[in-house]
Amino acid sequence: MLFLNQLINGLHIGSIYALIALGYTMVYGIVKLINFAHGDIIMVGAYVSLILITDAHVPFYLAVPVTMAFCALLGVLIERLAYKPLRSAPRISALITAIGVSMFLQNLAQQIFTATPRPYPTVFTVAPIVIGKLSINFLTVLTVSVSIVLMIALQAFVRLTKTGKAMRAVSEDMGAAQLMGINVNNTISITFAIGSALAAIGAILYSLNYPLISPTMGSLPGLKAFIAAVFGGIGILPGAMIGGFVMGIAESLTKGFISTQLPDAVVYGILIVMLLVKPAGLLGKRTSEKV
Amino acid sequence: MLKVENINVYYGAIHALHDISFHVEQGEIVTLIGANGAGKTSILNAISALVPHKSGTITFCDKELSRVPANKLVSMGLSQVPEGRRMFSKMTVLENLEMGAFTRRNRAEMQQDLEMIFSHFPRLKERVKQLAGTLSGGEQQMLAMGRALMSHPRLLMMDEPSMGLSPILVQEIFNIIQEINKEGTTVLLVEQNAHMALSIASRAYVLETGKIIKEGNAADLLRDDDVRKAYLGN
Numbered sequence: 001m002l003f004l005n006q007l008i009n010g011l012h013i014g015s016i017y018a019l020i021a022l023g024y025t026m027v028y029g030i031v032k033l034i035n036f037a038h039g040d041i042i043m044v045g046a047y048v049s050l051i052l053i054t055d056a057h058v059p060f061y062l063a064v065p066v067t068m069a070f071c072a073l074l075g076v077l078i079e080r081l082a083y084k085p086l087r088s089a090p091r092i093s094a095l096i097t098a099i100g101v102s103m104f105l106q107n108l109a110q111q112i113f114t115a116t117p118r119p120y121p122t123v124f125t126v127a128p129i130v131i132g133k134l135s136i137n138f139l140t141v142l143t144v145s146v147s148i149v150l151m152i153a154l155q156a157f158v159r160l161t162k163t164g165k166a167m168r169a170v171s172e173d174m175g176a177a178q179l180m181g182i183n184v185n186n187t188i189s190i191t192f193a194i195g196s197a198l199a200a201i202g203a204i205l206y207s208l209n210y211p212l213i214s215p216t217m218g219s220l221p222g223l224k225a226f227i228a229a230v231f232g233g234i235g236i237l238p239g240a241m242i243g244g245f246v247m248g249i250a251e252s253l254t255k256g257f258i259s260t261q262l263p264d265a266v267v268y269g270i271l272i273v274m275l276l277v278k279p280a281g282l283l284g285k286r287t288s289e290k291v
Numbered sequence: 292m293l294k295v296e297n298i299n300v301y302y303g304a305i306h307a308l309h310d311i312s313f314h315v316e317q318g319e320i321v322t323l324i325g326a327n328g329a330g331k332t333s334i335l336n337a338i339s340a341l342v343p344h345k346s347g348t349i350t351f352c353d354k355e356l357s358r359v360p361a362n363k364l365v366s367m368g369l370s371q372v373p374e375g376r377r378m379f380s381k382m383t384v385l386e387n388l389e390m391g392a393f394t395r396r397n398r399a400e401m402q403q404d405l406e407m408i409f410s411h412f413p414r415l416k417e418r419v420k421q422l423a424g425t426l427s428g429g430e431q432q433m434l435a436m437g438r439a440l441m442s443h444p445r446l447l448m449m450d451e452p453s454m455g456l457s458p459i460l461v462q463e464i465f466n467i468i469q470e471i472n473k474e475g476t477t478v479l480l481v482e483q484n485a486h487m488a489l490s491i492a493s494r495a496y497v498l499e500t501g502k503i504i505k506e507g508n509a510a511d512l513l514r515d516d517d518v519r520k521a522y523l524g525n
Contacts, residue, residue: 162393169379169390175341176377181365181394181442 001133006256012140014248015147019202020225021240023195029171029235030191036098037078039222040105041196045071045203046213053121060123068197075196076189109215120211143205151241167191227271233281292317292477293446298347300337307333309502315479320472322480322488324522325498331481332374335448339371366394368445376435380424384415387423387434391441408437411467429460446477453484465491485522489513
């Protein structure tokens, strides 16, 4: 029973990691940049939704899309201002800039909101669902199902729509995509917007589960999601999803059966083992070129 | 149709193209030949706005291209088959062809062009659902051409279509270039395989270290002593 409970907890947190990991992996796929500011988009999303719900008394169902839009816009803005000018610069420059953007967002939040954590409101007061001896929180059901629906929707978007196909084309070969008449800049903006909007949902779901909001709160889920993306094979969407779930479940089972002190060590350990065995990640492939 | 006048291209301090001027008229096959590193690809990339030119003008169908971004050229009727094919290897053959038609809206016309491409390249039709990365080199070249043709270009620019292909496949590809040209598409062909290029082109320009050193009718150049010595091996 403990095992089942921990597994469900793992699915809960894992689906949040997966949502955030999608943003990392999409951005990496298209501009080959680890967007370290992605974790801080979570923090911004948490504050924006908190202010909307608590201070502005906006109903939850409206606060969600507004937060998504805000984060999407922020993501696009960050790309245009900080990363786009460095697109042809060495990759390390953009990487360092990403770390800079992350610090900037954290410090800006500290200026505006102070470092004192704020509580996140309880939105759902639905009784847990009881199946025999097992009781599952409504929030868990909601989080897992919302995440799965979003992942399927994203996958369908990227596979089937014209914009999604353009994203894949740009991620493979920017120059060739341009020769097709694809507007590369817009396609990159759309990628950042989608990734950040997913992070906004991740932020709300994360805050509902860990209801304490602070300027540095994005770092840890951001890092875990990044690890999930690398574990699954960075740049590959299904890899990020699997990675997210694996990380969440590993963390939760460690808490339940080994020690509550060790989940992070186990998570990082799993990544190290994966990188030793399969350096490109679970679904990553070494591509060969045909002449 | 295409008029290039005195363009200069620099890569940092390297002066890659010196005062290049040439023109392509409606319905022609024009070829630029020259050795590796002569600047053939740079010329195409300058026309496609993938590399900026420092001075000179490029005019296509009476429009100056200097301020036109790369992604707008396709809808003007200019399409490039890049060197090394540059397939979207993780996308299917059909998706690659769809990307070629990215700027088009008229589905019926697109379908017509797709049929036309399949009639030229039946192999592609057999493999529509296959990932482009799994195709052979020759099939990839066909797909690259098909993809470029999906934009229904007025001018098709091809960069080294013979690269890495067996002589039989090269012959096949060049036959198809001629067919496409007869159907009304103007072709600008960049080639190292000078003999093949000259045998199908109407006019040709010879490039050496970033300069045009000779121009004329393809048939004349095929008989020209200097050209024969330098590029045809006899």
